[in-house]
Amino acid sequence: MPLLARTVNTPLAIEVRRGAVADLGPLLADRRISAGGDVAVVVGPGQGERIVELCRPSLGSADVFTVVGGSLDSANELGDQLRRRNYDAVVGIGGGKTIDTAKYAATRYGIPMVTVATSLANDGIASPVASLTHEGGKGSYGVHIPIAVMVDLDFVENGPDRQTQAGIGDAVSNLSACADWELAHQVRGEPIDGLAVTLARTGAEALINHPGKITDDGFLTTLAEALILGGISMSICGSSRPASGGDHEISHAIDRLFPGTGSHGEQAGVGALFCTFLRGDLERFGQLARCLHRHGLPTGPAGLGLTDEQFAEAVEFAPRTRPDRYTVLEHLAMSPTEIRERLADYAGAIRDHLG
Known part of the structure; x- marks a missing residue:
């Protein structure tokens, strides 16, 4: 009898742990995303300098771009900068605004995107959507799902509750x-789409039934996984419907x-x-x-x-x-x-x- 199946897009790697930023270079090499660290690292103005210091030893060939993220203009400006060199990937490090800006710019020029989340404010860390402001208000734009997702719990813990x-x-x-x-x-x-519903609901169920607090690594890991599963569920069905x-x-x-x-x-x-x-x-x-x-x-x-x-x-x-x-x-x-x-x-x- 015939074997019926479908292919779905998911990240090559998902890591939720402490110290993720410092180990960014080895992850990119191990997953064959970038052997030499020829990537564009995009950070926000907040913790940007500290983040760059942590990942610089393993990403010697990287270019670092600091963006005031969250707007369509800033995403287009970043895209114009990215086309000046051939990059293996764009690495967006930070919160939702920085990541959405990097996702949009990377998609615009067909460059793989890696998310390194330092906060867990929304499901944009793994979703195929970038939410950006423009003159008429705020819009949602379809983008490529990240090729890898990392969440650094050290930064999440030290961020605003x-x-x-x-x-x-x-x-x-x-x-x-x-x-x-x-x-x-x-x-x-x-x-x-039953698979999309299953992923979105499973992550949320795990979170709603978790006995921990936002100060616990176990709870933060469950939250990160729920947000990532929500993002992947949207990629699977090609719609934001499950979220x-x-x-x-x-x-x-x-x-x-x-x-x-x-x-x-x-x-x-x-x-x-x-x-x-x-x-x-x-x-x-x-x-x-x-x-x-x-x-x-x-x-x-x-x-x-x-x-x-x-x-x-x-x-x-x-x-x-x-x-x-x-x-x-x-x-x-x-x-x-x-x-x-x-x-x-x-x-x-x-x-x-x-x-």
């Missing part, structure tokens, strides 16, 4: 995103209507919790609420710096941020009055579950 907390919110929101995808499959017959549902629609709406309010992960976490409540899955709702609360993330509008009225306005606007996406928000098609009524019920449910 709020970045790690944001990563927790982004990772566990995959549970709501997958539920929305299954809803679209049931109601509209939208094709669903972006009504939860992210709400986050995008908050960004549009009330910019600078909360971090992306915090907003996605609250959005996931509210969407789970709307679906009537009280068991999952309780799990999510306790997880967010235990790790110091907001569980309601006030924790994001929003009034109930502002949050209700964001929920009403949310479907307009992704007109092609069907989630519980589109399914219920709530009126402004219904949104406010459900939000009042939601606040009561939070009190019941958290005391």
Whole structure:
């Protein structure tokens, strides 16, 4: 009988540990990404000098570029610099803005990309998407998935707790995103990719059930793996579907209507919790609420710096941020009055579950 299978794109190497930055050169050589260290190292302005000092001994032939990341302009400027020499790979070292800038520039010129994450604020460390600002706001751009992913827990530990907390919110929101995808499959017959769902949900489940704290290596490793699996799940299905549902629609709406309010992960976490409540899955709702609360993330509008009225306005606007996406928000098609009524019920449910 014929053997049916498919080929999926995943990183050649994934390492989550302390001291990853210092061992960057050997990893590139061992994986045959760059034997001589002929790479472009891209760092942000924050910890850039310290990072360069750590990896310079093993990357003597590297060029170092410091970028103020996060914008389409900075990504294009970096791309113009990269084309002046033939590089084996682009190595983006830092947080989400630096990595997204490097991913976009590397993809533009067809150069393999290596991610070395020093924070765990979102799933961009391994995703085929770069989120960059431009004159019209903020956009998501398709890019190549990194050829290797490293997470240095020394830097993660020494970074702001709020970045790690944001990563927790982004990772566990995959549970709501997958539920929305299954809803679209049931109601509209939208094709669903079981492998993508499995990866996204498995990482989030491991995180939500982990007993550790953000100061524990075991918990940070589980968080990193959940974010990486979320990124790979998007690469497998060619869509952000397994990691972006009504939860992210709400986050995008908050960004549009009330910019600078909360971090992306915090907003996605609250959005996931509210969407789970709307679906009537009280068991999952309780799990999510306790997880967010235990790790110091907001569980309601006030924790994001929003009034109930502002949050209700964001929920009403949310479907307009992704007109092609069907989630519980589109399914219920709530009126402004219904949104406010459900939000009042939601606040009561939070009190019941958290005391």
